[in-house]
Amino acid sequence: MRGTLTLAGKDLRNLLTNPLFYVIAALANVVWSFNYMRGLLQFAQRSLAMSQPGMEAGLSLQREVFLAHISYVHLLFVFLIPALTMRLLAEEKRLRTYDLLLTSPVTATQIALGKFLGGLGAVSVLILISFIYPLATRAVGAYPFVPLLAAYLGLLLVSAVYVAVGLFASALTESIMLSVIMALIFNLMLWFVSQGLGEQAGTAGAVMEYIGLGQHFTGFIMGSIKLNSLVYLCSVIGFFVFLTQRVVESSRWR
Amino acid sequence: MIEVKNLSKNYGDRAAINALNFTVKKGEVVGFLGPNGAGKSTTMKIITGYMAPSSGEVQVAGFDVFENPLEVKRRIGYLPETPPVYHDMFVRDYLTFVANLKGVDKSRVKTLVASALEKTTLNDVAGRLIGNLSKGFKQRVGLAQALVSDPEILVLDEPTVGLDPKQVSEMRDLIRQLRGQHTIILSTHILPEVQASCDKVIIINRGAIVAEDSLENLSKRMSGGGRSIHVRVRRNQDAVVRAIAGVTGVRKVTNAGNSIEIEADAQEETVEQVAALIVNQGAGLVELKVQSLALEDIFIKLTSPGGAA
Numbered sequence: 001m002r003g004t005l006t007l008a009g010k011d012l013r014n015l016l017t018n019p020l021f022y023v024i025a026a027l028a029n030v031v032w033s034f035n036y037m038r039g040l041l042q043f044a045q046r047s048l049a050m051s052q053p054g055m056e057a058g059l060s061l062q063r064e065v066f067l068a069h070i071s072y073v074h075l076l077f078v079f080l081i082p083a084l085t086m087r088l089l090a091e092e093k094r095l096r097t098y099d100l101l102l103t104s105p106v107t108a109t110q111i112a113l114g115k116f117l118g119g120l121g122a123v124s125v126l127i128l129i130s131f132i133y134p135l136a137t138r139a140v141g142a143y144p145f146v147p148l149l150a151a152y153l154g155l156l157l158v159s160a161v162y163v164a165v166g167l168f169a170s171a172l173t174e175s176i177m178l179s180v181i182m183a184l185i186f187n188l189m190l191w192f193v194s195q196g197l198g199e200q201a202g203t204a205g206a207v208m209e210y211i212g213l214g215q216h217f218t219g220f221i222m223g224s225i226k227l228n229s230l231v232y233l234c235s236v237i238g239f240f241v242f243l244t245q246r247v248v249e250s251s252r253w254r
Numbered sequence: 255m256i257e258v259k260n261l262s263k264n265y266g267d268r269a270a271i272n273a274l275n276f277t278v279k280k281g282e283v284v285g286f287l288g289p290n291g292a293g294k295s296t297t298m299k300i301i302t303g304y305m306a307p308s309s310g311e312v313q314v315a316g317f318d319v320f321e322n323p324l325e326v327k328r329r330i331g332y333l334p335e336t337p338p339v340y341h342d343m344f345v346r347d348y349l350t351f352v353a354n355l356k357g358v359d360k361s362r363v364k365t366l367v368a369s370a371l372e373k374t375t376l377n378d379v380a381g382r383l384i385g386n387l388s389k390g391f392k393q394r395v396g397l398a399q400a401l402v403s404d405p406e407i408l409v410l411d412e413p414t415v416g417l418d419p420k421q422v423s424e425m426r427d428l429i430r431q432l433r434g435q436h437t438i439i440l441s442t443h444i445l446p447e448v449q450a451s452c453d454k455v456i457i458i459n460r461g462a463i464v465a466e467d468s469l470e471n472l473s474k475r476m477s478g479g480g481r482s483i484h485v486r487v488r489r490n491q492d493a494v495v496r497a498i499a500g501v502t503g504v505r506k507v508t509n510a511g512n513s514i515e516i517e518a519d520a521q522e523e524t525v526e527q528v529a530a531l532i533v534n535q536g537a538g539l540v541e542l543k544v545q546s547l548a549l550e551d552i553f554i555k556l557t558s559p560g561g562a563a
Contacts, residue, residue, distance in 0.1 A: 007355070017342070095339075099332070100332075100334075100399070105323075105356060252304075252305060253306045
């Protein structure tokens with residue numbers, strides 16, 4: 001436990017004190033703030049039109065504004081999280097600090113878990129920053145809060161999937177470049193496996209639909225927490241952390 | 255403290271080490287010596303639990319390295335060939351991190367970090383980024399890292415490689431100071447390092463041990479109890495060489511141009527006779543040095559093809 005936390009703390013600190021993190025956070029916020037502002041103003045105009053006498057006031061802030069915001073956050077994460085996680089293990093190998101980890105009294109499981117938590121911690125900071133947008137909107141108008149939290153839980157889980165995938169990619173190679181590209185490809189695979197399936201795809205199609213991240217993430221964004229989605233996302237995270245653990249462990253018996 | 259039995263490691267078809275057997279007692283300082291690629295680093299990596307052997311076993315402090323890796327790792331401080339330092343960390347933070355990683359008691363972390371900084375005289379740079387330090391300082395941070403958990407055993411893989419002469423002698427002093435507090439295994443291919451700091455030498459060549467003994471015994475055994483005499487004269491060198499060859503106890507005389515190298519038995523009488531002879535000849539003796547066979551000669555004898563003892 002202590003080994004895990006020591007490693008997680010070190011990696012979180014290294015990630016958060018790295019200039020790369022600030023570049024990523026700044027660029028992401030440029031995109032988010034531009035789109036959020038535009039979405040919110042459009043929403044204001046339309047809801048003004050809707051509130052004319054005789055019309056139902058049926059516009060949801062969650063569906064119209066937050067959904068687009070979270071989609072943008074997610075879209076950037078597909079590309080940015082690999083850039084954050086790429087160094088987790090690849091750099092340790094390149095700088096030979098991996099020797100230190102492997103000769104310290106910590107298990108491969110602790111190494112994999114510590115690294116995962118460190119990476120997830122850094123991503124959580126980005127998620128918190130993106131949470132400021134809807135939070136600030138509360139100052140100008142009330143909206144139901146719980147669906148928003150559900151959507152953010154989904155975002156956190158999907159981000160955790162990307163961190164686990166990035167960590168696994170990083171464990172496979174000494175090259176940071178290769179690590180980031182592999183992570184990106186894995187992320188896109190998880191996303192695109194369920195794309196473009198027609199009705200005729202049958203059982204195989206249903207399985208692929210289930211494997212893809214899209215269906216599960218959409219549920220969360222719409223404000224509903226489904227048990228099967230929770231189980232699915234946690235399993236994928238566990239699976240990739242487990243694969244990382246195997247790769248780390250393998251260096252002992254090769 | 256450390257028992258190695260029939261240890262072998264193959265990289266693919268190539269055997270890096272082949273059936274090594276040796277033991278290291280508590281408190282000993284053992285020099286692990288061999289030419290490049292002899293298998294020194296491989297052996298050390300297996301002892302530290304970094305990698306598994308192809309066959310054989312290693313016991314450290316009574317624990318098997320493969321059955322009980324965590325117990326073994328807790329007792330070993332390891333300095334690999336490249337110091338395992340994070341360039342974007344401060345020296346003190348780095349050592350604190352390593353102490354925590356090694357599972358040192360929380361209450362002792364601060365004291366141990368301070369004492370590791372003290373021992374390696376790193377206090378002046380404790381607040382600097384490791385990436386900005388010179389190679390010698392990085393090496394010292396690497397050593398501090400090995401020391402910080404106050405381990406029973408220190409495994410140092412070529413601790414002086416890449417250091418300048420002053421830093422090399424500082425590193426040797428440091429290792430000498432550590433003797434007695436830790437059991438130390440250090441590998442090197444630099445001979446004076448072993449002469450300066452080790453109780454016992456293990457010479458390894460092409461993956462096999464060719465000699466394992468104390469430095470004294472080794473040089474006695476290898477030279478057959480003889481010594482070499484180095485002489486420089488101002489005049490009549492050829493005549494002197496011919497004359498010395500006739501002295502009883504002298505085994506071999508070589509005319510090495512500006513000096514004469516003599517291999518003789520261990521009797522002091524022989525030296526006396528040689529000296530008297532040169533003086534009587536009026537050759538102008540300027541230098542005469544007696545030495546038992548040096549480690550360097552032993553090393554070359556043992557590691558050159560067909561030279562094994």
